Amino acid sequence: MKEKILVSACLLGENCNYRGDSNYDEAVISYLKDKDIVAVCPEVLGGLSTPRAPSERIGNKIINNLGEDVTKEFYAGANAVIKIVKEQNIKKAILKDCSPSCGLDEIYDGTFQHKVIRGDGILVEMLKNIGVEVINCKKITN
Template sequence: MKEKLLVSACLLGEKVRYDGKGFEIGEIDRLREKFELIPMCPEVLGGLSVPRDPAEIRNGLVLTVNGKDVTKNYEESAWITLDYCRRNGITKAVLKARSPSCGKDRIYDGTYSGRLIEGHGVACRLLMENGIEVYTENEIGGLWK
C-alpha cells in the first residue's frame, strides 16, 4: 500500500485556483508511482468560490484585493485540512508555493505588487506546526530522499 500524500488540488490540474485555472506539475507521474495522491484545496474547503478575488496576507489577516477579510475562511479550512491529515495518517504534503493558504517560506506581501516576503500560508503553517512535512511544487525532490 502506498503512502498517502496530500497535494494542492490545483497542482493536479483541478481548476480550483482563484482565477478558475489549475496547473499540472511535471513530476505528477513520478509522485503517483510512489504515493497515493490526495487532492485538496483548503481555500475551497473554507467555503470560497471558484473563481474568487485574489487574496494575500497583510498584518496577519487574509484580505482580498477588494479589501474583504476572508481570514476566517482560511483558518477554518486549515483546521479541516489538518483534521483530514490526522484521520487519514497523512504526514506529508505538496502545497502551492506563494499561496496565502498553501505557501511555504515565501508568500506575497499583501500589496498585490508581486513582492514576496518571508512567511507561510495559513494552512501550511498549521500543518507544519502539527508535524506534517510540507513541500512546495519547487521542492518535490525532497520527497525522494
C-alpha cells in the same frame, strides 16, 4: 503500503485556483505516480468560490484585492484540511508556492504586486505545528 501525500488540488489539474483554472504541474504528477494522493483546496473547503478575488496574507489576516477580510474562510479551510490529515494519518504534503494558504517559506506580501516575502501560508503553519513535512512544489519542479 503506498505513502499517502496531501497535495494542492490545483497542482493536479483541478480548476480551483482564484482565477478558476489550475496550476497543473507535470513534475509533481510524475513524482506522485506511485503515491496515494489526497487532493485538497483549502480555500474551496473554507467556502470560497472559484473563481474568486485574489487574496494575500498580511500578518494573521487574509485580505482579498477588493479589501475584504477573508481570514475566517481561510482558517475554516485550513482546519478542514487538518481534520483530513489527522483522520488519514498523513505525514507529508506538497503544496502550491506563495499561496496565503499553501505557501512554504515564501508568500506574497499583501500589496498584490507579486512581491514575495519570507513567511508561510496559514495551512502550512498548521501542518508544521502537527509535524507534517511540507514540500514546496517548486522543489519537485526544479
